[in-house]
C-alpha cells in the first residue's frame with residue numbers, strides 16, 4: 001500500500017518554556033501524588049536484580065539490552081547516569097566482573113530501561129555480554145550512579161550535546177528525555193563517528209529531529225575515507241564545526257561524552273569559542289588512571305549509599321509510620337523556610353559592590369555575584385538553605401548532595417562539603433561545590 005501525503009503548512013506547537021523532570025513537581029504535589037512521584041524520584045542508588053527482556057541490534061557494533069527490575073519497581077534515574085553491573089563471565093560460582101554502562105533509555109519511561117554496549121573484540125566483558133545476555137538473563141545491578149546528567153529543572157533549556165562513537169549512549173538518553181517532555185528546549189546534537197554505517201540510533205535520531213523542531217542533529221565522519229553519498233560534515237571536531245552547528249554555543253550548557261582524547265580536545269575548543277568551563281559537563285568513556293580511579297570512587301560511594309538506604313528502608317518498615325521521616329518532609333520543610341530578616345548594614349566586600357544588599361545574621365558573609373546579595377551565615381548553617389531563604393535562586397532537589405542539581409561555582413573562600421556523589425573531583429577542582437551539603441568555613445564569593 002502506498003500512503004499519499006500532501007505537504008501542508010502546519011503551525012508550530014505551543015509549549016511551556018520550563019524544562020522540568022516529572023518528579024520535580026513532587027515539591028508542590030499533594031500527599032497522594034507526592035507518594036507516587038516519590039517512587040519515580042531518583043533519590044538514591046540501590047542494588048537490585050534486573051531481567052533482560054529484549055535485545056536490539058544497533059549500528060556500529062552496539063547492542064541495546066532492555067531490562068526490567070525483578071522487584072517490579074520502576075528504575076528512577078536521571079538522563080545521563082550509569083549502572084554498575086556484575087557480569088558472571090566466569091560462571092555463576094566464579095568471580096563476577098563489574099562494568100559500568102550508561103543508561104540509554106529515558107527516565108520518563110522508567111518501567112523498562114536499557115544499556116547499549118559496543119562489542120570490543122579485544123575486551124573481556126563486552127563480547128561476553130553480546131553473546132550471553134538474552135531475554136530471561138538476570139543480572140545484579142547497582143545504580144543509578146553519576147553526576148553527568150540533565151538538570152531536574154531549567155528555565156531556558158539550551159543544550160549542545162557532543163558525542164563520539166559509543167559516547168552517544170548517555171546523550172541518547174538525554175535526547176529521548178527532552179523529546180518526551182514539554183518545554184521550549186533548544187538542543188543541538190553533534191555526533192562524531194568513524195564510519196558512515198557506524199552511527200548507532202541514527203534512524204531514531206533522524207525521526208526525532210524530523211518531528212521535534214527543538215532538536216537538531218548533525219553528524220561528522222572522522223578522518224576515514226568517505227563515500228560519495230555522504231552529505232554531512234567531515235573530520236574531527238573543530239571550533240569552526242561548533243560555530244557552524246551552534247553559533248551561540250557560549251549560551252548553552254554542553255554535555256559531552258566520548259573517548260578521553262576527543263573530550264580533552266573538545267574542552268579546549270569550547271574554551272576557544274567562549275564557552276565557560278562551568279557550563280561544560282563531560283563523561284569519559286575511556287580515561288587515564290586518575291579518571292578511572294575517580295569513577296571507582298564514585299561507584300564505591302554509591303555502594304555505601306545503597307547499603308545505608310537498604311538499612312533505612314528495613315528500619316522504616318519496622319518503625320511506626322508516624323516516626324518515619326521522609327525525604328519529602330525534609331524537602332517541604334526546606335521549601336517553606338521563612339525568609340531571613342534584612343539588616344541595614346552593608347559590607348565592604350567586594351570593595352566596589354555598593355549595589356549589594358546585605359541580609360541575614362551571622363559571623364561570615366556569602367556574596368552572591370549575580371544576585372547582588374550578601375548573606376550573613378554562621379559556620380554551622382547549610383549554605384543552600386540560607387541562600388534560598390534570602391532569595392538567591394539556586395535550583396535544588398535531593399538536598400543531600402546526591403543529584404548535583406544545586407551545583408554552583410565558588411569564586412573565593414572555603415567550604416566544608418559532605419556530598420554523596422553529586423559532584424566529581426574534577427568539578428571540585430574547577431571551583432564548583434554543592435551548597436545543599438556544605439557549610440561555610442570562611443567568607444565566600446559565589447557565582448549565583
Ligand code: FES
Pocket residue numbers: 395396397398399400401402403404405406407422434435436437
Ligand atoms: S540538591 Fe541535590 S546535590 Fe544539592
